[in-house]
Amino acid sequence: MSAEKFPYLLKAGAELSKHRIAETELPWRKYRTPYRIFLAEMLLVRTRTDIVANHFEKIASKYPTIEALALADESELREVLRPLGLSKRFPYLIKAARYICDNHNGEIPADFESLLKVPGIGKYTATAILIFAYGQKLVPADVNVLRFVSRFTGLEMGHVTKGSRELWNLLPLLSEANVGLSAENLLDFTRLICRARKPKCNACPLSAHCSYFKHVLS
Ligand code: SF4
Known part of the structure; x- marks a missing residue:
């Protein structure tokens, strides 16, 4: 899985870092x-x-x-x-x-x-x-994050581990992209914006390059 194939996933982290997603601190x-x-x-x-x-x-x-x-x-x-x-x-x-x-x-x-x-x-x-x-630089790959990557790239989610092999392989890309993207912000984004039901695509800063937005909602 290469960055060339999913260039916008690399940019997604940087874009997300400009937006504070959660309104209240946990x-x-x-x-x-x-x-x-x-x-x-x-x-x-x-x-x-x-x-x-x-x-x-x-x-x-x-x-x-x-x-x-x-x-x-x-x-x-x-x-x-x-x-x-x-x-x-x-x-x-x-x-x-x-x-x-x-x-x-x-x-x-x-x-x-x-x-x-x-x-x-x-x-x-x-x-x-x-x-x-x-403070280790890892990607918190919970089901919400995997679902977001699946929607964004258009790759199948998979069933066995709640993520296909391709999705798991893509996660390091998200981390590479991460200039200032906090893992917390990513979790908040996938919990509150790219949520399981009725994702808030109209309020999403990543919609321009999102496969789900382009192909499923249009
Ligand atoms: Fe998720 Fe919608 Fe944003 Fe795509 S456009 S990442 S589906 S919230």
Whole structure:
């Protein structure tokens, strides 16, 4: 997959960096520590961003450190997570916190391989922690970002991993294009503008070169 074949994807990042997409700051972005990023990303697995945002500070103040989370009373944590629809996920949170305390001295790991060994952490969550907690230059390839690249380039989305091999291969291009494009802005854009249902194409700064806009909407 080459930059020549998808020149506008390279420009998309630079264009997006001129637009601030989200109007309000999400709570875990206002005051950022590796633990708060870890907690947010664990809560965001299969849960809408706005729902996590509404409950995040309450959860973070009840469990302000990884040690506090590791020592959480299970039934209490289940109740705390109930408003997020996550009451069944509490064992993962506790297991992950205990694993990090036992194996990493309570420090959230800063490398991909170590993060993947933490119970409940998959590839996307590991990537997001490396980007948002440690500033690593990676592309947060969640389903929204893959859907955007699929629409923009006209490549099939695929089914097995929610993205075809071609889409995954294109992601580094998006990152190369990134002069000042923040991963957060990309996530906000794909969540709020190039959203799953009824994308806001008329308000989209990338519509001039978007395959979906040209071929599907016209
Ligand atoms: Fe997404 Fe529409 Fe923008 Fe294309 S024009 S990137 S489909 S919002």
